[in-house]
Amino acid sequence: MSASDRGRPRRKRPGLTRERIAEAALELIDSEGLDALSMRAVGQACGVRAMSLYRHVTNKDDLLDAVQAAMVAEMNFAALSGPWLAQLEGAAREFRRVLARHPEAIPLFTRPAATQRAFAAVEQVWQVLVDAGFSQLDALRAFQSLLAFVVGQALWQFTPEGARPVDDEFEFGLGCMLTGLELRLAQADAPPT
Amino acid sequence: MSASDRGRPRRKRPGLTRERIAEAALELIDSEGLDALSMRAVGQACGVRAMSLYRHVTNKDDLLDAVQAAMVAEMNFAALSGPWLAQLEGAAREFRRVLARHPEAIPLFTRPAATQRAFAAVEQVWQVLVDAGFSQLDALRAFQSLLAFVVGQALWQFTPEGARPVDDEFEFGLGCMLTGLELRLAQADAPPT
DNA sequence: CGACATAAGCTTACGGTGTAAGTATATGTC
DNA sequence: GACATATACTTACACCGTAAGCTTATGTCG
Known part of the structure; x- marks a missing residue:
């Protein structure tokens, strides 16, 4: 200069x-x-x-x-701590919390979303998965699967106007997904029995 | 008259x-x-x-x-047979097959969709879950979770124009979800150890 | 201080949209 | 052949996203 x-x-x-x-x-x-x-x-x-x-x-x-x-800026992933499963669970719930607060805006998460801020959030959660022991590729897959579930679930649950009474359905699906992930990781860690 | x-x-x-x-x-x-x-x-x-x-x-x-x-009419759930997990897997893949054939139309599955035909298809897959041993409520939850995942997944994977090379991500998530469901069912069947 | 460059916001206009309202026409039944 | 009716057409309106160009306030610098 x-x-x-x-x-x-x-x-x-x-x-x-x-x-x-x-x-x-x-x-x-x-x-x-x-x-x-x-x-x-x-x-x-x-x-x-x-x-x-x-x-x-x-x-x-x-x-x-x-x-x-x-x-995305309304979501707070910074406070996540504890074992990776709990962190993932927390992230999913935090995501959902914001979606629930803006039900009409949920379809916006249908788009690829090349925002910088969104990318940062993605990376943060992805890192949790990598730290847990997933390969980088599997971490991406796991993240995308979880995201797909959370958004897809919210899309239907919040569509009419108000949410349905409780979020049993969400918790059920989230539980299944996380259990599946846990098992997947365990098997990958110890492949030869 | x-x-x-x-x-x-x-x-x-x-x-x-x-x-x-x-x-x-x-x-x-x-x-x-x-x-x-x-x-x-x-x-x-x-x-x-x-x-x-x-x-x-x-x-x-x-x-x-x-x-x-x-x-929905393009989907063929009639040919499903075998153990419930395989049937579910088949249904998810069949769904995905049709979505992949009409990538631009995927967002249509974002709406509640009160079509009669859609409802019939839902019920058929739901029945598989009930027959497998899920309670009616859990069967609904499981179905919705699976659906949310399949649609959400397709929404992102098929957005640009062509699908990405393979559907590893889909298979990964589907596997997790199904594993989770299986475990859930097993636990519900034998609650007291 | 005055001239100027620049960016913020305004105006106008165009082709396209979904659809309300009313009109013409072909068809099947007596 | 007369009639009722479902089918398709015409016109019209308010609204949409945005291209193009204009006005005006602002900060910089001779």
């Missing part, structure tokens, strides 16, 4: 932010439903005309990704 | 049918993607203007339900 490096990126009057937009959009989804989410509606919620959003978001899909990221 | 009960329902010139419409829609989804599915496009595919579809379908959502039903 020469002497004239003062020209680094400076923010002027943000007013709108990608994050604030996503937040407004999420509130709108919660209150009006995913179908009711339009660029115009989000704009209005931000006190702005629809087209102004495009300064901070490349298109509606990008906005949805941002909303998804906002939801 | 008096003597004039001859006015019973008679079909005239169907031409369009709910089933034919759904079929056309499914082909359109396969070739153009789910987002490209519009009432006008479906109409055109049927050689008809968009509004004509509304005689056989109450609205677009209903059409999507019909498409889902068409996909």
Whole structure:
């Protein structure tokens, strides 16, 4: 860098932010439903005309990704501790907790989701599996399976409007999945009987 | 009923049918993607203007339900036989086979899906679980868990355009789930050690 | 201080959507 | 042949995502 490096990126009057937009959009989804989410509606919620959003978001899909990221940000995987099974269980429940809080937004987790924040969260849970002794590949498989179950389960359970009384079904499936994983690991650890 | 009960329902010139419409829609989804599915496009595919579809379908959502039903009709659960675990495995794979054939249509299984045909299919697999020894409630839980996994898994695996090389991930998760179920059943059968 | 570059937000416009409402037409029954 | 009715068509409306261009406030620097 020469002497004239003062020209680094400076923010002027943000007013709108990608994050604030996503937040407004999420509130709108919660209150009006995913179908009711339009660029115009989000704009209005931000006190702005629809087209102004495009300064901070490349298109509606990008906005949805941002909303998804906002939801991921609500999850707290940092507090996980204890044996790996308990950690996994905790992660799944934490995920589900956020989904339950935003039932209308669950379909957003249907997309590949290339958000940076999402990726970080994935890696963290993945690491738990690796530390437990799974191969990197199996850890990925296990993670994806668990994720598929949690999201798929939430998709149906929370669809009507309110959740069904309890989450027996979730606990049942989660238990099965975790038991299966445990067994898989045990067998991999001691292949020759 | 008096003597004039001859006015019973008679079909005239169907031409369009709910089933034919759904079929056309499914082909359109396969070739153009789910987002490209519009009432006008479906109409055109049927050689008809968009509004004509509304005689056989109450609205677009209903059409999507019909498409889902068409996909369920492609599944063949009748050939299942053998021990319950194998039957379950077969059902899951059969489900997945159809999803893989219509990757763009997978999100349709995200909805509650109150189709009659879907319900029949559900009941059939559910019966396998009941026959295996699960309580009616546990059978439902097990079924839902499995379904959630299969659909969730397919949602991500088939999203880009083609499926990823193999379905290791699916087999891995399915194996875990089934192992978990097996253990659950065994424990329930012999609770007091 | 004044000129300027830049980014934030605004305006307008276009092609597309789902579908409400009303209209024409072919068909099966008397 | 007359009629009832299901089938398909036409028109119209409000809304959608977003391309293109414009206005205006802001921070920088001569």
